């Protein structure tokens with residue numbers, strides 16, 4: 099793995115300066131930026147691996163495409179009818195045939211090994227420090243904290259742009275964010291209330307379907323405090339584009355304070371009829 103990383107770093111140093119400078123300008127964690135090129139910044143080990151694998155493949159593909167281009171140019175220049183009027187009648191060459199069979203096999207192996215390693219890393223949830231449950235509903239998310247007092251609340255898009263807080267991006271800001279502690283392994287359980295939704299946060303490298311009648315599991319371990327936005331990533335109906343995910347990563351102390359407040363704020367009255375989230379009218383667009 100380390101050897102691959104060195105290889106990727108080396109190729110990075112010689113990549114197109116224009117692309118590199120654009121990407122450097124655009125990089126930001128947790129939210130998209132204007133003229134962004136590439137991924138949002140990574141804040142989890144899983145996303146670090148995804149970014150590394152993406153760049154590794156990019157350099158591999160570029161090398162293959164460049165090699166084929168060079169071969170084509172050689173053929174065009176050296177073997178056209180004018181410069182090479184009498185073509186060779188060679189039909190077989192054992193050595194070159196072995197090479198052009200073996201090299202692609204080796205390339206595929208070099209892709210498969212890190213690919214499967216990443217897949218297992220994503221799918222095997224390490225021992226979790228806490229669990230949150232995200233339920234996709236038409237069209238908002240409900241978050242539960244079974245390990246912290248089992249309170250539950252709805253998280254709705256801030257539809258009225260006048261009500262956005264200074265740092266809240268349009269169409270991503272929500273009223274109640276999912277709050278989690280930094281440097282802790284958080285297990286996320288997802289399910290859907292009526293149709294399939296998908297819980298996705300680019301900076302965490304997670305995207306998992308929320309399916310009615312079953313529970314899916316994923317995990318993240320954010321290594322930086324901040325707010326990280328995502329969106330429902332399964333076409334789920336009219337307001338699919340208006341049910342963003344906002345995760346606020348805070349220090350453990352701030353998290354405990356928030357939990358104590360949230361327990362009061364979102365206290366459940368199991369005797370009361372089930373609350374229905376207030377849905378504002380759809381913004382004109």
Ligand SMILES: [Cu+2]
Pocket residue numbers: 234235294295296330331332333334338341
């Ligand atoms: Cu949805």
